[in-house]
Each structure stands twice: as structure tokens, then as C-alpha cells.
Amino acid sequence: AQKVTQAQTEISVVEKEDVTLDCVYETRDTTYYLFWYKQPPSGELVFLIRRNSFDEQNEISGRYSWNFQKSTSSFNFTITASQVVDSAVYFCALTFLTQGGSEKLVFGKGTKLTVNP
């Protein structure tokens, strides 16, 4: 079965601190994709990054960076020099091809990040 675990329910930091959001996944598929989404209070899911299972290179995008390690089945997300606007719920997700040829996303329960001024 596919599963995504985000052990941190809530994190609170002070602006300019670095913060890492943890994500651990389970899957038997050899081909899969991992995602991070941001959900502000408005509710819409904002896509942040997608990685496929064959690409373990870490990625940096501005203040955001992602560490993908297949050996530990983890896909952690770090925000450097956090800002108040980073306050949101962040979801890690996993997708895979189903028997019907479609893909469904399996989400973790999310981590609520609060960045205080």
C-alpha cells in the first residue's frame, strides 16, 4: 500500500529561522512521483515541486530546497530564512500509476507552519 507520513503536525518558528518539514513515504512501485503542495488559508493547493523516483538530485528554488533520499524513503522540504508569508499548511504527496492507467495522489496529513514576526 502507498502511504505518506508527515510526523510534524504543527511547527512554529520566528521569521528568518530555517525550518525543515519532514516527509516519509511507503510504496512498492519502482516508478513514482513525490510532491510538495502549499495550502494557504484560502484553501487552494499550490504546487511547489515534483520529483520522480529516478532523480535523487536535491533541488533548490530560491529559499526552498528539497532533499530526496530513496534509501530512507524521505523527501524533506527546507525553507531558508522563513517569512510570515510562508505560513500555511504544507502537504507531501505521492503518486503512482494505477491498474486503470490513471494516477491518484496520496497525501500526508500535512504540517501547519506558522512563521511569527
Place this chain on the structure above:
Amino acid sequence: DAGVTQSPTHLIKTRGQQVTLRCSPKSGHDTVSWYQQALGQGPQFIFQYYEEEERQRGNFPDRFSGHQFPNYSSELNVNALLLGDSALYLCASSLEGSGRYNEQFFGPGTRLTVL
């Protein structure tokens, strides 16, 4: 280029009633997936429609049903509403392809409250 749109934005119903939520996919997309997000939880896959047929279904009872129209828009119907059906319902659209990942784009969601 319009993104995924959903209507209504908010909805209040009472137990036992039926509700219909609507989704228009992103221009050029032909596949629609529905997710339920209960408060404090991650979205959970309900089902996916492609070529006007339900292709995959998550662990949801038959009270949840859907439809896809020839223009690729979709409806989610929930019968005999329960208090536990209160949630944010998200629609995501994608373009069917073969042998590659088809990115899903999410709509803003419909907030359903069951009293």
C-alpha cells in the same frame, strides 16, 4: 487560459439531503479527479473520470457518485448527507497521456458544511 473552476464556493446542507458539486477542468484537460479534505487532514482521493467513465475509485461509499460530460466538466454527487461529509471538496484536472506523468491542477475547492 482559465484554470480549474469549481462551484459553488460554499454550501450548507442538512443531514439526509443530497448535494451536487461542479468542476470545469483547465482548458485542454480531459481527466477530472475529485478529492475530499476533512478539517485537519490531507486530501483523500474519491474517484477519477476519463472519457465520461469512472476509472478509479477510492475508499468512499456508493453515496458518492459522479459524472463527466462530453465537454469534460464533471459533477460530484453525494446522497444522504452525513455530518462527516463536511469537508473541502477539491477537483483536479489533467491531460491523459501514455507512459508519462500527467500533472494535476487543482481548483479552489467547494466547502461543504452539513448540519
